[in-house]
Amino acid sequence: MSEIENGHGLKRRREAITGLGDALRLLIEQATATEAPTEELLRAAELIRRAAAPLGERVRGRFETAAADDLLGGVRLYNPVTGAGSAFAPPLEIHRDGDGAVGTCTLGRAFEGPPSFAHGGVSAMLLDQMLGYAAGAAGHPGMTVRLDTGYRRPVPLYTPLRLTARVAGIDGRRVTVTGTITTAAEPGDVLVEATGVFVALRAEQARRLFGPVLG
């Protein structure tokens, strides 16, 4: 019996994945912001390589989902935007809010584009996830076929952010969703706005794209 085939084992593994994700996010923040002496950088690289080695002894292939994930239940621990286990994710926390969705996160140094502000591609990534979530929460999950972003003001690093999304229209298999990024302190002052189009897959498309994953 695998170590997570009971509820307790699964809970413990998810907590461990979150703990590892927290440690990796700290590492990325420190490694991006550091001005430590060069000798320290060389020593840290060696330590990190040594820490990574045992993790690489058992890995999953491209079409295998993580044992602690629940794909159909929406648990994706390594999602690069929301995943608690992803070193790369801020992570963005998203909740339903009325007929839309609200998200919160704070971006560190690793997400920097213009000095002291977020990279524009990072804002687009956050909004893609927000809009996709809102489409799914409204009962119309789909894949992004179009994402238009308008950058009105730069998004500050190290500042709590608030993101919103709501479905603006449904046309057959196409769902249009709009969203914004503001700071949490000034929710009326839009920094970035986005409109996305999400398309529900036909059964044949879903089989073609995800057959190897779903089995």
Ligand SMILES: CCCCCCCCCCCCCCCC(=O)SCCNC(=O)CCNC(=O)[C@H](O)C(C)(C)COP(=O)(O)OP(=O)(O)OC[C@H]1O[C@@H](n2cnc3c(N)ncnc32)[C@H](O)[C@@H]1OP(=O)(O)O
């Ligand atoms: C309790 C809460 C629960 C919450 C629960 C949810 C939680 C969970 C959250 C997950 C949130 C993930 C958010 C990230 C989502 C990605 O990041 S998805 C990854 C990025 N997107 C992609 O890789 C998609 C790539 N595109 C494709 O593979 C193909 O375009 C698709 C999607 C299979 C569609 O195939 P297609 O042959 O292009 O389109 P087709 O089926 O012929 O036509 C579909 C319709 O879309 C239209 N369309 C196609 N492209 C476009 C376009 N660019 N612009 C406008 N219309 C278009 C077509 O005109 C057509 O319209 P109609 O003629 O039917 O009116």
